[in-house]
Amino acid sequence: MNIIFYHPTFDNAYWLSHLQHHLPEANIRIWQPGDSDPADYALVWHPPVEMLAGRESLKAIFALGAGVDSILSRLKTHPDLLPRNVPLYRLEDTGMARQMQEYAVSQVLHWFRRFDDYQLQKQQAQWQPLDDYQPEQFTIGIMGAGVLGNNVAQSLQAWGFPVRCWSRSRKSWSGVESFAGPDELGAFLHGTRVLINLLPSTPETENIINRALLEQLADDAYLLNLARGVHVVDEDLLAALESGKLKGAMLDVFRREPLPPESDLWRHPRVAITPHIAAVTRPLEAIAFIAKTIGALERGEATTGQVDLTRGY
Numbered sequence: 165m166n167i168i169f170y171h172p173t174f175d176n177a178y179w180l181s182h183l184q185h186h187l188p189e190a191n192i193r194i195w196q197p198g199d200s201d202p203a204d205y206a207l208v209w210h211p212p213v214e215m216l217a218g219r220e221s222l223k224a225i226f227a228l229g230a231g232v233d234s235i236l237s238r239l240k241t242h243p244d245l246l247p248r249n250v251p252l253y254r255l256e257d258t259g260m261a262r263q264m265q266e267y268a269v270s271q272v273l274h275w276f277r278r279f280d281d282y283q284l285q286k287q288q289a290q291w292q293p294l295d296d297y298q299p300e301q302f303t304i305g306i307m308g309a310g311v312l313g314n315n316v317a318q319s320l321q322a323w324g325f326p327v328r329c330w331s332r333s334r335k336s337w338s339g340v341e342s343f344a345g346p347d348e349l350g351a352f353l354h355g356t357r358v359l360i361n362l363l364p365s366t367p368e369t370e371n372i373i374n375r376a377l378l379e380q381l382a383d384d385a386y387l388l389n390l391a392r393g394v395h396v397v398d399e400d401l402l403a404a405l406e407s408g409k410l411k412g413a414m415l416d417v418f419r420r421e422p423l424p425p426e427s428d429l430w431r432h433p434r435v436a437i438t439p440h441i442a443a444v445t446r447p448l449e450a451i452a453f454i455a456k457t458i459g460a461l462e463r464g465e466a467t468t469g470q471v472d473l474t475r476g477y
């Protein structure tokens with residue numbers, strides 16, 4: 165079995181040695197420009213166009229992340245980027261769910277315990293206890309009820325917050341109110357105090373967090389964007405913060421990354437920013453998932469994590 169690997173920033177030697185450990189029978193090589201030798205599997209992130217073009221004999225391609233929007237969006241300009249009829253897999257959880265839980269829980273508790281308000285008071289040397297918020301005033305609405313949304317929902321439920329989710333199809337998760345499809349988006353937003361975005365980026369979800377959507381949230385709402393920058397219309401977000409509809413936003417992802425220095429988001433006092441670190445690929449968990457999936461494919465067994473190319477995630 166031949167495996168080719170390409171990642172523009174990862175430690176290739178580290179990945180190669182751990183992949184080899186999990187797949188001792190495989191010949192694994194770092195793909196270099198000009199390499200068109202046979203391969204059964206390709207492991208990639210931001211692959212150069214010539215890496216996969218014409219490789220119709222691949223058994224599968226693995227994206228080394230959870231979101232496949234960057235690879236699928238390039239198909240518009242480079243239709244040969246992915247060979248036809250080769251299944252594309254993505255990383256399912258592989259340690260990212262835990263990281264998303266940590267991020268979401270810490271930020272929701274930060275808002276719930278009014279640490280943002282106390283931080284402002286501190287800047288004016290103001291010693292003033294504020295009224296507590298109650299969990300029932302803090303309905304959490306999670307857009308995107310997939311692998312990561314599910315885990316984040318569970319962790320916030322454990323803190324006693326009312327949790328609801330919105331997705332393409334209805335979920336039956338214990339204790340979580342489920343809303344499905346465009347017809348139920350309004351009901352999902354009505355009363356949501358903290359909106360957490362964990363949708364994939366697809367043509368349907370681009371710009372979904374816009375003025376019309378933000379206006380439907382509860383007053384003094386908060387936005388936590390953990391998915392992709394293209395989901396949010398930045399001008400509408402800033403307007404909602406200025407009007408007082410939104411009390412705060414924490415953003416991990418941006419339309420342009422790195423976020424350009426001239427962006428008003430940097431300077432807004434009620435916007436917190438992290439540099440796309442909400443959940444990163446954990447090599448050992450990712451390699452275990454890929455090796456398990458390759459084993460299942462070789463034996464003709466069922467797998468999970470295959471991307472539906474028509475849905476785009």
Ligand SMILES: NC(=O)C1=CN([C@@H]2O[C@H](COP(=O)(O)OP(=O)(O)OC[C@H]3O[C@@H](n4cnc5c(N)ncnc54)[C@H](O)[C@@H]3O)[C@@H](O)[C@H]2O)C=CC1
Pocket residue numbers: 230231232256257260307308309310311312313330331332333345362363364365366368369390391392416417440441442443444477
């Ligand atoms: N900021 C970061 O560090 C990271 C961000 N991500 C982002 O998180 C996203 C979600 O990851 P997973 O939970 O693994 O994905 P997933 O594929 O398991 O879940 C996606 C969910 O979105 C819902 N959905 C998709 N299109 C929809 C639509 N048009 N209307 C309503 N619901 C829709 C699906 O029904 C599903 O519940 C990734 O696509 C990626 O963009 C993932 C990892 C790290």
Ligand SMILES: O=C(O)C(=O)CO
Pocket residue numbers: 228229230231232440441443444445
């Ligand atoms: O895996 C992904 O989709 C990411 O965004 C990693 O940061």
